[in-house]
Amino acid sequence: MSSAVEKAREVDVVIVGAGFGGMYALYKLRNSGLNLAVIEAGSDVGGTWYWNRYPGARCDVPSIEYSYSFSDELQQEWNWTEIMAAQPEILSYANHVADRFDLRKDITFDTRVTAAHFQEADQRWLVTTDSGERISARFCIMATGCLSVPNTPEITGQEDFQGPIYHTGRWPAEGVDFTGIRVGLIGTGSSGVQSVPVLAEQAQHLTVFQRTPNYTMPAGNAPLSEEFIARAKQDYPEIRQQQRASQVGIVGYGFGFGGIAGMEEATNSILETTEEQRAAALEAKGFAAIRDYADIQIDPQANELGCEMYRQQVRRIVDDPDTAEGLLPRDYPLGCKRPVIDIGYYEAFNRDNVTLVDLRKGGIERITATGVATEQGDFEFDALVYATGFDAMTGALLSMDIQGRDNQRLSEHWQAGPKTYLGLQMSGFPNLFTITGPGSPSVLSNMLVSIEQHVDWIADCINYLDQQGLKTIEALPEAESEWVEHVNAVAEGTMFTAPSCNSWYLGANIPGKPRIFMPYVGGVGEYRRRCDEIADNGYQGFALG
Ligand code: FAD
Ligand code: N01
Numbered sequence: 001m002s003s004a005v006e007k008a009r010e011v012d013v014v015i016v017g018a019g020f021g022g023m024y025a026l027y028k029l030r031n032s033g034l035n036l037a038v039i040e041a042g043s044d045v046g047g048t049w050y051w052n053r054y055p056g057a058r059c060d061v062p063s064i065e066y067s068y069s070f071s072d073e074l075q076q077e078w079n080w081t082e083i084m085a086a087q088p089e090i091l092s093y094a095n096h097v098a099d100r101f102d103l104r105k106d107i108t109f110d111t112r113v114t115a116a117h118f119q120e121a122d123q124r125w126l127v128t129t130d131s132g133e134r135i136s137a138r139f140c141i142m143a144t145g146c147l148s149v150p151n152t153p154e155i156t157g158q159e160d161f162q163g164p165i166y167h168t169g170r171w172p173a174e175g176v177d178f179t180g181i182r183v184g185l186i187g188t189g190s191s192g193v194q195s196v197p198v199l200a201e202q203a204q205h206l207t208v209f210q211r212t213p214n215y216t217m218p219a220g221n222a223p224l225s226e227e228f229i230a231r232a233k234q235d236y237p238e239i240r241q242q243q244r245a246s247q248v249g250i251v252g253y254g255f256g257f258g259g260i261a262g263m264e265e266a267t268n269s270i271l272e273t274t275e276e277q278r279a280a281a282l283e284a285k286g287f288a289a290i291r292d293y294a295d296i297q298i299d300p301q302a303n304e305l306g307c308e309m310y311r312q313q314v315r316r317i318v319d320d321p322d323t324a325e326g327l328l329p330r331d332y333p334l335g336c337k338r339p340v341i342d343i344g345y346y347e348a349f350n351r352d353n354v355t356l357v358d359l360r361k362g363g364i365e366r367i368t369a370t371g372v373a374t375e376q377g378d379f380e381f382d383a384l385v386y387a388t389g390f391d392a393m394t395g396a397l398l399s400m401d402i403q404g405r406d407n408q409r410l411s412e413h414w415q416a417g418p419k420t421y422l423g424l425q426m427s428g429f430p431n432l433f434t435i436t437g438p439g440s441p442s443v444l445s446n447m448l449v450s451i452e453q454h455v456d457w458i459a460d461c462i463n464y465l466d467q468q469g470l471k472t473i474e475a476l477p478e479a480e481s482e483w484v485e486h487v488n489a490v491a492e493g494t495m496f497t498a499p500s501c502n503s504w505y506l507g508a509n510i511p512g513k514p515r516i517f518m519p520y521v522g523g524v525g526e527y528r529r530r531c532d533e534i535a536d537n538g539y540q541g542f543a544l545g
Helices: 002-006 020-031 072-077 087-100 190-202 226-245 275-292 300-317 321-326 447-467 477-491 524-536
Strands: 009-016 036-039 113-119 124-129 134-142 165-167 182-186 205-210 216-218 340-342 354-358 364-367 371-374 377-380 383-386 401-403 432-434 473-475 542-544
Touching: 009 020, 009 113, 009 124, 020 036, 020 087, 020 447, 036 134, 072 226, 182 190, 182 371, 190 205, 190 340, 205 371, 216 275, 226 447, 226 524, 275 300, 300 321, 321 354, 447 524, 473 477
Parallel strands: 009 036, 009 134, 113 401, 134 432, 165 383, 182 205, 182 383, 205 354, 216 340
Antiparallel strands: 113 124, 124 134, 364 371, 371 377, 473 542
């Protein structure tokens, strides 16, 4: 044991994860002159975009904006080809960044961090990996991702299935050819909704098992023209400024995503419209009409009117009335879950080779050798795809054995749900930072904007400690409690926390996970202002040692 401890590699900072968060943290802290180690479970950089290679995967934030802002040379030299880039292009971008800034030399790939223990004696973190390596670091940055631990539900009989089983969040790098075979797909969240139209094109037959229909809107994707790209490159200073100052704004369905420039807030009230006006709006704008109403996100009656508009629009697109009924969300409000966008999702159900199995009429009983047995009959296929989501926001952190002061485990600290100060730190876990942790705008924002803000704040914080000759920074329990209260308070009364809402934001997709609203809904701009103010006031709410 002692010889293993002797072997610990000493660095200033250990970063766990080499997605966009870990990559930028590495770049930024290396430039501050710190000595670093990055540990990544995957075989290369890219995180989300390394793992999620399923057919149809793409971002839902304009690519011009879903990109790093830290290097003007980088944003000037890279050319996005579509409004919302597909996964291969985003992964190429991640690889380009890694090459350009020579990031890989500090990253250990194919290695998983299994434990991180705070050592009182030398006030350092001892990080252990599954390859047996030990790293001793002054600071530990968890860039482990909010959506990096796939959720594979335990369905009886899974081991009996004779064909291959895939998870959208762990897609084989070499791709999968579904030509001429029958495919079953479980799950209709963003991943399922993106996959369906592409799988329908490829497969001989696609059977979609849907437990809860989703609200999804057309992505409006298109190729980018050279003129558009040239103008965006010129406008980048203004675009970046607007992203950083943007508010999430609890208005309208889709709630105006934080961290996107020029996102217009809805101002109209649906409650003040007549049935005829709503019908005319649908006629003119389709689903997009629903985004115009500000009260949908905060008023249940307004929400139901929005839902009815939504249902009417689905019925217009889907030819078969029974299938259309099966695709209609009914039991939860519009805006409670993360908005889903799609390219031809509903249209795919007009194809002869696509079958919807509405599990509300009878659930899955078991997986069999040849398919799925449900209470409404058996369905056969050759390959099965789980699009069943993630143990979001806390999954990656809790899958490691993280122990802070007095050997307190993070799993104990978070027994009743995640508690953080600013989504950046937990009390009792000095010098350990989380990138886009629970309690920060995180998944309610353009994540690249939030990642850069967190990394910049942490880098400034470490510089400050070094300049002041301080060793540790640690969130105070009272600051943490107040922040948790604030995070809950701003989400209260919105559709995010409606009693009928069962979203992964609330942990409701994982059996036994405490129900607590995890991201911060108070706005990217306001959040940044608070973080900066706290730092300017000598890191208020933190104990510096
Ligand atoms: P990740 O990209 O998840 O990277 C975390 C890395 O940490 C992973 O590579 C993982 O292997 C590694 N890791 C985790 N635990 C360990 C461990 N114990 N040891 C070693 N390594 C570990 N966000 C948007 O803003 N816009 C979008 O359009 C968008 N589209 C998305 C589409 C999909 C399909 C998914 C799943 C997510 C999407 N997101 C989007 C969210 C996306 O996760 C973020 O935008 C961003 O990529 C997160 O980067 P990250 O570095 O924080 O985390
Ligand atoms: O996962 P999800 P996802 N039997 O949790 C179903 C980001 N993302 O991977 O709702 C049957 O949303 C489950 O049903 P139910 C984005 O942030 C972005 O799709 O629990 N079904 C649901 O339908 C997104 O929100 C993009 O009843 C089961 C589905 O599986 C997040 O990642 C693209 C089941 C899971 O949906 C997660 O999206 C992709 C069971 N036992 C992902 N268990 C973009 O477009 C689960 N389900 C940018």
